[in-house]
Amino acid sequence: MSAALATLRVERAFGPVVEGEAVVSAEGFSPRYDLDRWSGVITKPGHKLEGTSIRDKICFFPSAKGGIAAGWAFYDIQHKGIAPRALIFGVTNPVMVQGAVFANIAITEGWDRAPAEVVRTGDWVRVDPARRIVEVLRRGGH
Numbered sequence: 001m002s003a004a005l006a007t008l009r010v011e012r013a014f015g016p017v018v019e020g021e022a023v024v025s026a027e028g029f030s031p032r033y034d035l036d037r038w039s040g041v042i043t044k045p046g047h048k049l050e051g052t053s054i055r056d057k058i059c060f061f062p063s064a065k066g067g068i069a070a071g072w073a074f075y076d077i078q079h080k081g082i083a084p085r086a087l088i089f090g091v092t093n094p095v096m097v098q099g100a101v102f103a104n105i106a107i108t109e110g111w112d113r114a115p116a117e118v119v120r121t122g123d124w125v126r127v128d129p130a131r132r133i134v135e136v137l138r139r140g141g142h
Helices: 068-079 094-102
Strands: 006-014 018-024 058-063 086-091 106-111 124-128 133-138
Touching: 006 094, 068 094, 086 094, 094 106
Parallel strands: 018 058, 058 086, 086 106
Antiparallel strands: 006 106, 006 133, 018 124, 124 133
16 A cells, blocks of 8 residues: 555545545536536536546545435446546535445545645545545646
């Protein structure tokens, strides 16, 4: 296991240990309204990550947007092979958690400091839900 360059502690977490490239957003996320569920690209006009693929990424969002339909949307994108590896939320809701658990996507909520202080888009990170930590393993080229 590689030594972490930086660590973000999360309050609640569930799912498998995963690694991947980070995508850090200053805007919330809805899998139903922000995401093209055929490509895995955020297509909502004006979203801060418009044009960004979340496929196989570790996605950091300050909040979850959406309600009841968000749960099935996670299973849908997982089934299509375009889901993120993990969702790291500041604040989420039970429907998003239920959807992520059902789709076997790692999900966390709450953090000890703003992700932008620790991780940047393009960094390689590991999410360990059982230990409730997100570790930056190497810096990206951005």
